[in-house]
Amino acid sequence: MSIQEVARQAGVSVATVSRVFNLPDKVTPATRDQVREVARQLGYLPNASARTLRTQRSRVIGVVLPTLLNPVFAEAFSGIARAAAQAGYAILPCTTDYRVAQEDQAVQQLLAANVEGMVLVVSSPETSTALQRLAEAGLPYVLAYNRHAAHPCVSVDSEQAVADLVARLAGLGHRRIAMVSGQLAASDRAQQRCRGFQRGMAAAGLGLGTVLEVPFVETAVSEIAARLQAPGRPTALVCSNDLLAIRSLRAAHLAGLAVPAQISITGFDGIALGQDLTPTLSTIAQPNADIGQRSVELLVQALQPGAEPLRPAASLTLPHHFREGESCAAAMAGS
Amino acid sequence: MSIQEVARQAGVSVATVSRVFNLPDKVTPATRDQVREVARQLGYLPNASARTLRTQRSRVIGVVLPTLLNPVFAEAFSGIARAAAQAGYAILPCTTDYRVAQEDQAVQQLLAANVEGMVLVVSSPETSTALQRLAEAGLPYVLAYNRHAAHPCVSVDSEQAVADLVARLAGLGHRRIAMVSGQLAASDRAQQRCRGFQRGMAAAGLGLGTVLEVPFVETAVSEIAARLQAPGRPTALVCSNDLLAIRSLRAAHLAGLAVPAQISITGFDGIALGQDLTPTLSTIAQPNADIGQRSVELLVQALQPGAEPLRPAASLTLPHHFREGESCAAAMAGS
DNA sequence: TTGTACGCGTTATCAT
């Protein structure tokens, strides 16, 4: 069903049909209605490829995420989708499974698809070749969750958040606090949160904290449980994200420890599910949907004809907050 | 960066450049390598819109899902993405938030985007206007999770699964078994599972089962908890999906009931997270990634030039299984 | 083996 066919059936030129859809004011109400009716009957839909080719504007935003299996990114995706629809853009998402090679490939694919800009969550902005490629192509982009002085980012101050959290735990009487982190090399967020942890530990006079790095999801629970059964076990576990915190809850159970009576556990991300668990998850809540939404808004702004290019200084640090849950309490006296 | 530019710089015609990428055998190795080199230097990527317009093949599959916030669909999406990439297709996802109007809109958008086919999870195939539209457009499609005699579907036998589950619970001594369901009108799966529940109850000689319909996520926990505190509370809760089961676990806790000692709770879907909870979730596990994958494979098959159109008879019923968890046990004697 | 030229469906320019 093409514009040609509609024009023929309506007895007008293709130009008129095109105008009916794009500049309805420039056409007589009578013919306008008639063309619309014909189009409706024929089920005509303007061909997006042809339009993109002709206008050099796809009205599509590319989205690069590690995975949608982690609800934190699914939540951000919702925000992205909403904001994009709001601004009249479609979105084309790609997942990378935290693999740098896939980031590269995703960016390539999105470039070929003529996206006008991208919102990305990359492993590490510092070393990302995908970002280099993007910069070379001169395509506007915004990083979400990532934090880096050389790029426009929308994120929260993870480092500060974790440092404050450690202070809070210390205030609750905890002395042996350990961090549970995913693969540090795979994400700048993990690194920032780890730095925040060490900063908090030092500030609380607790020395160098121990970090348990659990690279593989499959073995995470048993590794954490093992650590909890070793001598000198921590009384509080600061987890780098909510999924790890949930696994830590499980590990504590397997180790025979009651939460929060014998051990406190905190997460990071604020996924909705945390509030339905028992115990409810104490966590540093990020405004995930907002992060997605604001990223798109920033991008769309830069996509306006005649807009300034996006500068790193446009970066946004959104507020986070500690979400009080049942998984965290004062340290037992004498423990 | 267009094919023109590459041709100019390489000193060949655009036809040759095109052939280098599409029919590399039909061009001399020497010129082929040289063109490739020039293309690489210039960062040339074939324009997908132009290619789609010219070939009338987009190599894109549209995907319509209720939401990605429910991990069951995020898991299916992974399978879809994997299978599509495998077959050389890109995917264009849309979420509908369980709203029929959005389904319609999504299908429209995907049609305009020239997708070659679609994989959809709709609210109810019976009443879906979006599916009608699709059929009219003559575009191949596969339904995932939905189950309907008039459409090609990839799903599990939810009704049988729940009926079997009720039999199992009855075998464990449970007599007062209730179902917790989301909005029945919003999903054919919920209806099937409900039918399975009633069938199982009747078969076990337990009469007509009571179904607690909790339409709103926000109030689900308190509604369930209220039911658990009313007289004649059930000793087992059969939940229509895992997220509801998780909320039921919470509700049981709030009602002061121990799981599974005082009440058994089962889910449906088999989201990965269920295995990390405490208690681990007893659930009917669907092969979510497989459902997505097989849906795409079915679709891709029908997309081959000269392939038969997709018939409802091509529908696939994949195996499910009861995943034994800690949230389910024998009924207390005398309860 | 390589090049020329047309057309895919649109939008936009320029006439009428």
Added chain:
DNA sequence: ATGATAACGCGTACAA
């Protein structure tokens, strides 16, 4: 207000 037509970037039939 409306129509004729060029051009977007590409693939391919056909010519050389």
